[in-house]
Amino acid sequence: MKENDLKYGLFADAPDLVDTIPALGKLKKAYPEYIAKAERAQCIARKFAREEMLPKVIEIDTKCSKDPRYADLDLWQKANHLKLNIAAIPVKLGGLGWSALDNAVLVEELSSVCLASAANITFNTFGLLGALVECRTDIVLKIIRMMTDAQKKGEPLFWAWAITEPSAGTDMEDGEAMALMKPSTSARKVPGGYRLNGTKCFITNGSLAHYVIATIPMDPSHPRESMATFFVPTGTKGFSVGRVERKCGQKASQTAEIFFDDVFVPEENLWEPPGRGLRHTREILSITRGYIGLCGTAMARGALDHCIRFAHRKKIRNHRLLDEDWVRFAISDMMKDIMAVRAACYNFAISMDTYHVWSLFEKIPIKASLKILSEKLILGDSMLNLAKNKLISLAGNRYKGGIVTDKLVEKFVTEGSALKVSGTDLAVRVSSRVLDIVGLEGMAYDLGIEKYFRDAKVTQIYEGSNQANRIDLFHNTIGSLS
Amino acid sequence: MQFKELNDIVNECKRFARNEIREQVLDFDLNPSPAALQGIWSKSAQLDIPSLLLPEVYGGAGYPALCCALVLDTFASECAGIASVFAHHFAACMPLSDSRPDCCETYSTSISRMEGYGSAPAAVIFSGDPGDGEIELIEKENALVLTGITPPVGNTDAAGFCCIFAKDPIQEDGITCLFLDRDRIENSRCKDIHLPGLKINPFRKLHFQGLKISSTDIIGERGKSSDLMKKTRSAFYGFISAMALGSARSAYQKALTYAGLRYQYGNTIIHHQEIQRMLGAMLMKLQMGTSGTIQLFSEEKLNLPFSAPDPMLTKSFCTDMAMEIVIDAIQIHGGYGYMHEYGLEKIMRDVKVLQLLGGSNPYHHVQVIAEQL
Ligand SMILES: Cc1cc2nc3c(=O)[nH]c(=O)nc-3n(C[C@H](O)[C@H](O)[C@H](O)COP(=O)(O)OP(=O)(O)OC[C@H]3O[C@@H](n4cnc5c(N)ncnc54)[C@H](O)[C@@H]3O)c2cc1C
Numbered sequence: 125m126k127e128n129d130l131k132y133g134l135f136a137d138a139p140d141l142v143d144t145i146p147a148l149g150k151l152k153k154a155y156p157e158y159i160a161k162a163e164r165a166q167c168i169a170r171k172f173a174r175e176e177m178l179p180k181v182i183e184i185d186t187k188c189s190k191d192p193r194y195a196d197l198d199l200w201q202k203a204n205h206l207k208l209n210i211a212a213i214p215v216k217l218g219g220l221g222w223s224a225l226d227n228a229v230l231v232e233e234l235s236s237v238c239l240a241s242a243a244n245i246t247f248n249t250f251g252l253l254g255a256l257v258e259c260r261t262d263i264v265l266k267i268i269r270m271m272t273d274a275q276k277k278g279e280p281l282f283w284a285w286a287i288t289e290p291s292a293g294t295d296m297e298d299g300e301a302m303a304l305m306k307p308s309t310s311a312r313k314v315p316g317g318y319r320l321n322g323t324k325c326f327i328t329n330g331s332l333a334h335y336v337i338a339t340i341p342m343d344p345s346h347p348r349e350s351m352a353t354f355f356v357p358t359g360t361k362g363f364s365v366g367r368v369e370r371k372c373g374q375k376a377s378q379t380a381e382i383f384f385d386d387v388f389v390p391e392e393n394l395w396e397p398p399g400r401g402l403r404h405t406r407e408i409l410s411i412t413r414g415y416i417g418l419c420g421t422a423m424a425r426g427a428l429d430h431c432i433r434f435a436h437r438k439k440i441r442n443h444r445l446l447d448e449d450w451v452r453f454a455i456s457d458m459m460k461d462i463m464a465v466r467a468a469c470y471n472f473a474i475s476m477d478t479y480h481v482w483s484l485f486e487k488i489p490i491k492a493s494l495k496i497l498s499e500k501l502i503l504g505d506s507m508l509n510l511a512k513n514k515l516i517s518l519a520g521n522r523y524k525g526g527i528v529t530d531k532l533v534e535k536f537v538t539e540g541s542a543l544k545v546s547g548t549d550l551a552v553r554v555s556s557r558v559l560d561i562v563g564l565e566g567m568a569y570d571l572g573i574e575k576y577f578r579d580a581k582v583t584q585i586y587e588g589s590n591q592a593n594r595i596d597l598f599h600n601t602i603g604s605l606s
Numbered sequence: 607m608q609f610k611e612l613n614d615i616v617n618e619c620k621r622f623a624r625n626e627i628r629e630q631v632l633d634f635d636l637n638p639s640p641a642a643l644q645g646i647w648s649k650s651a652q653l654d655i656p657s658l659l660l661p662e663v664y665g666g667a668g669y670p671a672l673c674c675a676l677v678l679d680t681f682a683s684e685c686a687g688i689a690s691v692f693a694h695h696f697a698a699c700m701p702l703s704d705s706r707p708d709c710c711e712t713y714s715t716s717i718s719r720m721e722g723y724g725s726a727p728a729a730v731i732f733s734g735d736p737g738d739g740e741i742e743l744i745e746k747e748n749a750l751v752l753t754g755i756t757p758p759v760g761n762t763d764a765a766g767f768c769c770i771f772a773k774d775p776i777q778e779d780g781i782t783c784l785f786l787d788r789d790r791i792e793n794s795r796c797k798d799i800h801l802p803g804l805k806i807n808p809f810r811k812l813h814f815q816g817l818k819i820s821s822t823d824i825i826g827e828r829g830k831s832s833d834l835m836k837k838t839r840s841a842f843y844g845f846i847s848a849m850a851l852g853s854a855r856s857a858y859q860k861a862l863t864y865a866g867l868r869y870q871y872g873n874t875i876i877h878h879q880e881i882q883r884m885l886g887a888m889l890m891k892l893q894m895g896t897s898g899t900i901q902l903f904s905e906e907k908l909n910l911p912f913s914a915p916d917p918m919l920t921k922s923f924c925t926d927m928a929m930e931i932v933i934d935a936i937q938i939h940g941g942y943g944y945m946h947e948y949g950l951e952k953i954m955r956d957v958k959v960l961q962l963l964g965g966s967n968p969y970h971h972v973q974v975i976a977e978q979l
Binding site: 288291292293294295298300301303304305306325326369370371372373448450454552556559560561563564565567568569570574577578581582584585586589590591594 | 757758802809811870872880881933936940941944945946947951954955958959963966972
C-alpha cells in the first residue's frame with residue numbers, strides 16, 4: 125500500500141464531514157445548504173492545510189526558534205487571498221459568510237497541521253468577535269470595514285486581546301478571583317476620554333497588533349466593579365511592546381508583553397463601561413473555549429496522522445511498525461477519544477450557530493438589511509455616521525442583548541470549558557503517546573511529529589487554565605444548584 | 607561502600623552541578639556546543655567522575671553502579687542533557703571490568719588519566735534495540751566486518767570510544783562486545799536528528815558498511831557476551847531512571863516553590879486544594895520511583911515475591927511518571943511554565959527523550975511478558 129492511500133485525517137478525501145460525523149446526515153436533510161456550505165469549507169480548508177501549510181511549517185518553526193520576532197507573512201497572505209482570515213464576515217460585506225460550523229471546519233483542518241499558523245490566520249477574527257460582542261452598530265461596521273479594506277489591499281491587520289497581567293491570569297477570567305486581585309493596570313477618566321497605564325503579558329500578536337482590545341480596571345482597589353474594556357490603536361502615544369517570548373511551541377504565533385504609558389483613549393473607544401469588563405471577557409470565552417477544544421482535538425488528529433504514516437513506512441523485524449498489535453491497539457485507543465471529542469466540538473459549533481452571536485445573521489432585521497442594502501451603502505461613510513448615533517448604536521447592543529443573554533453566555537462558557545479541557549488534555553496525551561510509538565527516530569525534528577507535543581502543552585494553559593475551566597464547569601452546573 | 611562515602615560524593619556532585627552546570631543550562635539548550643560539553647567533562651575529571659566505575663587497580667574509583675545512578679540524578683536535576691552524556695559513558699564502561707585484563711587496563715588507564723580516547727565520554731550501542739535496526743558481525747572475504755544501522759545513539763559526536771554489542775551468527779543468539787575508538791567510527795555517523803531534548807548531546811544513527819574488525823577490538827569471547835549486554839543494558843535502564851528522577855525532582859521543587867509565591871484568588875495557589883493534590887501526586891510518584899530505582903541497584907535483594915524490580919520496567923515507570931510530573935509542574939506555573947527562561951519546558955522536552963531512550967515504554971511492557979514465554 126502506498127502511503128498516500130492511508131486516508132486518515134488530513135489525507136482523507138474532502139469532504140468527509142458527514143461521513144465522519146454521521147449525525148450531520150439528519151441536518152443535511154433538513155438544511156442541505158447549511159451542511160453543503162460546511163463541506164465546501166472543508167474542501168478549501170483541507171486543501172490549504174495540506175498544500176500550503178504542511179510543506180512550510182517546520183521551516184517557519186525553525187526560523188521562529190532562532191528569532192521569536194520572525195513573522196511569516198507568506199502563509200498569511202495566501203490565506204488572506206482566500207479570505208480565510210475574514211471568513212465569518214457576510215459575503216455581502218466582502219467576507220465568506222462562514223457559519224460557526226464552517227469556521228470550526230477551518231480551525232480543525234488548519235490546527236491539525238500547525239496550531240501557530242492556524243492561530244495567525246483564524247485568531248484574526250478576534251477583532252470581529254470583540255465587535256460582535258459589543259454589537260454596537262458603529263463598532264461593528266467600523267471593524268468590518270477595516271477588515272475587508274485590509275483584505276482587499278493584502279495588508280496585514282492584526283488584533284490582540286489583552287487580558288492577562290503579570291500577576292493575574294486566572295484572576296482576570298473569573299469573577300470571584302477578580303474581586304480579590306491586585307491589578308497591574310489601571311485607567312482614569314480625563315476630559316474627552318481615558319488614560320491607561322500598566323503592563324499586560326503573554327499577549328498573542330501583542331507585538332504585531334494594529335489594535336488591542338484591553339480589559340483594564342478604573343479603580344484598582346475594586347477591580348471587579350470597575351473593570352472596563354478599551355479599544356486601543358497600537359499607534360497611540362504611550363503604547364509599546366516589550367519582550368516577545370521565547371516559547372516551547374506555538375512559535376509562529378508571537379506572544380508579547382505590552383506596556384501602556386498614559387495611553388489616551390477617546391470616549392468612543394470605551395467598549396464596555398466600568399463594571400462590564402468581565403462580562404465582555406466571559407462572552408469572548410463563551411465562544412473561544414469550545415474552539416480551543418477543537419484545536420486540541422485537531423492537533424491530536426494531526427499527530428496521529430503523522431504517526432500512522434510513520435508506522436506504515438517504518439519496517440521492524442520484516443514487517444511494518446503499523447502491523448504490531450500493540451501499535452494498533454494504541455492507535456485505536458487514541459482514535460476513539462478523538463472521535464468522541466471531535467463530535468462534541470461540532471455539536472458546540474452548531475449550537476453556536478443556533479443560539480449565540482452567529483444566530484444574529486439569521487435574524488430578520490439583519491438578514492433583511494443585508495439583502496436590501498448594497499455593500500457600498502452598508503460600509504459607506506453615511507451609514508457609519510448614522511450608526512454612530514447613540515440611539516441607533518445602542519439599539520444594536522440592546523437587540524443583541526436580548527438574544528445573547530447573560531444566562532446564555534454562561535451556558536456556553538460551561539459547554540466550552542468542558543470541551544476545552546477534553547480537547548486540550550487529549551492533545552497533550554495523544555501527541556506524547558504517538559512519540560512513544562514512533563520512537564527516537566520518529567522524534568527527529570524534520571519529521572514534525574515532536575512539534576505537536578511542544579505545541580499541545582500551551583492549550584492546557586491559555587483561554588483559562590484547565591483548572592480554571594474545571595472551576596467554571598462545576599460552578600455553572602452543580603455549584604449553582606444550591 | 608559506606609553510606610557516608612556515598613553521601614559525600616553525591617554532595618560534591620551537587621555542588622559541582624550547581625556551580626558548573628546551573629548557570630549555563632538554558633544556553634546548552636539554545637546553543638549546544640561541543641566545546642562547552644568538553645569543558646564540563648574535563649572539570650568533572652577533577653572529581654574522578656568519568657572513572658567512577660573503573661577498577662581501582664587501573665586508576666579508577668571502583669565505585670558501584672548505584673553511585674553512578676546517584677550522580678546522574680544530581681546532574682539531571684540541573685541538566686538532563688549533561689547527565690545523559692555521563693549515563694552513556696558509564697554504561698559504556700560497565701563491560702570493562704568483565705573484559706580481558708589487557709583491554710580493561712588500556713581503556714581504564716586512558717580514562718582515568720584523561721588521555722587519548724579516554725579523554726572524552728564514551729558511547730554505547732546495543733544491537734537490536736526494540737523496534738530498531740540490528741548491527742551484525744559477518745564474515746566477508748576472509749575478514750570479520752560490522753554491518754547495519756544503529757538506532758539513534760547519544761555521545762556519538764564526542765565519543766572517544768564506542769562500546770558495541772553486535773549480533774554474531776557464530777552461535778545462536780550470539781552477541782559479541784566490541785570496543786572501537788573514535789577514528790574507527792568516524793565515517794559511520796549519519797546526520798544529527800535534532801531531538802527535542804537533551805540537546806547538548808546530539809543523537810545520530812551510525813551506519814556500518816563493512817567496517818573491518820580485528821580480534822583486539824573484541825573484548826571477551828566471540829558470541830558469548832549476551833549476559834554482559836543484559837547486565838550493561840540493565841544498568842543503562844537504571845541510569846535512565848535516575849536521570850528521570852533528577853529531572854522530575856527539579857520540576858517538582860520548582861512547582862512547589864512557585865506555588866508558595868504565586869497569588870490567585872487572593873491567596874498563594876499552594877492553598878488551593880487542587881494544587882495540593884497535584885503536588886501530592888507528584889511527590890507520590892517521585893517517592894515510588896526513587897525507592898524502585900535504589901532497589902534496582904542495591905546489592906542486598908529482598909527475597910520477597912515481586913520485590914525485585916525489573917530494570918526495563920523501572921525505566922518505564924520512572925520516565926513516564928517524570929513526564930506526568932513535569933507536565934503538571936508546567937501547569938502550576940501557568941503561562942510562565944511554557945516560556946523558555948523558566949527552564950521547565952526544557953525539562954519536559956528532555957524527559958520526552960528519556961522516555962524513548964533504550965526503547966519505547968509501551969513496548970517494554972509487551973517485551974517483559976513476551977520474554978517469559
Ligand atoms: C502562548 C500563550 C498565549 C497567550 N495569549 C494570551 C492572549 O492573547 N491574551 C491574554 O490575555 N492572555 C494570553 N495568555 C495568557 C493566558 O491566558 C494565561 O496564561 C492563563 O490564563 C493562566 O494564567 P497565568 O499564567 O497567570 O496562571 P495563574 O492564573 O497564575 O495560575 C497558576 C496555576 O494556578 C492554578 N490555579 C489558579 N487558581 C486556582 C484554583 N482556585 N484552584 C486550582 N488551581 C488554581 C492555575 O490553573 C495554574 O495552574 C497566553 C498565554 C500563553 C502561554
